[in-house]
Amino acid sequence: MRILRSPKLTVAALAAALFLLAAVGGPSPLPGPAAASAAACPGADSSPRQISSAQASRLVVCLVNNERRKHGLKRVGASASLVRAASGHSEHMQRTNCFDHVCPGEAPLTGRYVRADYIPCNCSWGAAENIAWGPRGDGSPRSIVNAWMRSAPHRSNILNGAFRDVGVGVRWGSPDKTGARAGTYTLDFGYRR
Numbered sequence: 001m002r003i004l005r006s007p008k009l010t011v012a013a014l015a016a017a018l019f020l021l022a023a024v025g026g027p028s029p030l031p032g033p034a035a036a037s038a039a040a041c042p043g044a045d046s047s048p049r050q051i052s053s054a055q056a057s058r059l060v061v062c063l064v065n066n067e068r069r070k071h072g073l074k075r076v077g078a079s080a081s082l083v084r085a086a087s088g089h090s091e092h093m094q095r096t097n098c099f100d101h102v103c104p105g106e107a108p109l110t111g112r113y114v115r116a117d118y119i120p121c122n123c124s125w126g127a128a129e130n131i132a133w134g135p136r137g138d139g140s141p142r143s144i145v146n147a148w149m150r151s152a153p154h155r156s157n158i159l160n161g162a163f164r165d166v167g168v169g170v171r172w173g174s175p176d177k178t179g180a181r182a183g184t185y186t187l188d189f190g191y192r193r
Contacts, residue, residue: 040066044142048172048183057083057168059141060187064158064166067149073161079190081118082167086129086186088112090169093131093184099175101129113190118165123192128157130187133174139183148187163189 041062043051051059058078065075089103089112096103106112109129113119119127132144132154148154157163167188174182 041142044145045137045140047137048139048181053170053172056141056170056183056185060145060168060170060185061166063141063145064187067145067158071159073159074164076163076166076189079118079165079167081113081116082165082188082190083169084167085109085112085116085118086167086169086188087171088116088169089129089131089186089188090171090184093175093186094171094173094178097176099131099133099184101131109188113188116167118190119192121192125192126162126190128160128163128189130154130157130189131185133182133184135174135180135182139181144183144185157187157189160189162191165190165192 041059043055044059044063046056046059048056061076061078068075089106092103092106093099096105098104102108107115109127110119113127119125130148132147133139134143134147137143138147145158148158167190169186169188171178171184172182173184174180175184
């Protein structure tokens with residue numbers, strides 16, 4: 001993660017790795033206390049279209065907070081502004097058949113945060129983003145979060161104690177086929193101080 005600094009501004013840059021979930025194996029069984037944490041997010045194993053995209057978004061936040069709790073970190077809360085930014089990016093990826101942090105005709109992450117009214121602020125702030133997509137069972141909220149946790153740059157964003165706000169945008173379909181039984185996810189992180 002690259003950090004840019006200015007007198008009143010700190011920006012955590014985007015996670016550099018692109019991650020195609022289909023190349024990663026499914027989740028491993030959860031023993032003991034981890035199973036209890038997983039139970040706190042009922043429906044997290046649902047494949048795309050078995051639940052609504054809004055339910056999938058809430059489940060991602062639940063699962064991310066379970067991971068943060070396991071590592072002694074405070075939970076993140078959903079920010080309406082970041083939900084707008086993340087949802088817009090997932091939609092744009094599908095509309096342009098692009099799987100990237102910046103697709104053709106789209107502003108970079110900070111521009112999307114400005115448009116969603118998360119920034120600017122008279123404060124220090126930070127931003128990061130995870131993206132993923134997966135077909136069928138690999139597109140479930142749990143599979144997506146587990147895959148991010150197995151990827152160093154994505155895991156770093158999830159376990160960054162500075163972040164307090166998140167927004168999740170889920171669209172059913174893949175970046176290259178809107179009607180596919182797949183899920184496309186954007187997870188935007190932020191803090192303002």
